[in-house]
Amino acid sequence: MDDGMILTHIIGWGLGLLLFFIALVLYSEKKKKQATIPHMILRLDYLLILYTGFVLLWRYFDEDGSSFTVQAIIKGIAGLIVIVCMEMILVKLKKEKSAKAWWIIFFIALVITLLLGFGILPMGFLP
Numbered sequence: 001m002d003d004g005m006i007l008t009h010i011i012g013w014g015l016g017l018l019l020f021f022i023a024l025v026l027y028s029e030k031k032k033k034q035a036t037i038p039h040m041i042l043r044l045d046y047l048l049i050l051y052t053g054f055v056l057l058w059r060y061f062d063e064d065g066s067s068f069t070v071q072a073i074i075k076g077i078a079g080l081i082v083i084v085c086m087e088m089i090l091v092k093l094k095k096e097k098s099a100k101a102w103w104i105i106f107f108i109a110l111v112i113t114l115l116l117g118f119g120i121l122p123m124g125f126l127p
């Protein structure tokens with residue numbers, strides 16, 4: 001079943017978190033012009049995360065009676081929230097506004113995403 005979709009998904013969000021961090025630091029230092037570059041690449045990367053995420057999610061619907069369909073849907077929703085939070089945090093920083101509420105949601109959603117992704121759902125690398 002491994003056609004590299006899981007790996008591509010992991011590369012996608014791994015790269016995403018990295019680009020998010022770089023843009024975050026640059027916006028915090030008020031280097032708005034420089035921050036635009038990682039921010040734009042991150043937006044393209046959202047598409048990769050979404051594409052691979054939905055392909056993976058689809059497998060749970062194809063597979064009749066998978067016992068993990070509900071967990072996979074929750075994982076997908078949490079993943080979507082992570083993406084929305086990254087974008088909102090960066091836009092708030094760019095406008096020099098507080099992103100506190102988004103940070104809280106970001107961490108909660110990220111923990112849920114990683115727990116479900118690595119800990120509970122059956123595909124992928126980790127046992």
Ligand code: HEM
Nearest residue numbers: 013053054056057076079080082117118121122123124125
């Ligand atoms: C930044 C956002 C995201 C992060 C950090 C993330 C993280 C992860 C992780 C850690 C795994 C497990 C990889 C493994 O077991 O080796 C995974 C798998 C998966 N992700 Fe995501 N993901 C994100 C976005 C999404 C989105 C938007 C969707 C769907 C709409 C999605 C759907 C899935 C599905 C269905 C799997 C397969 C789970 C399995 O069968 O093991 N993910 N993701």
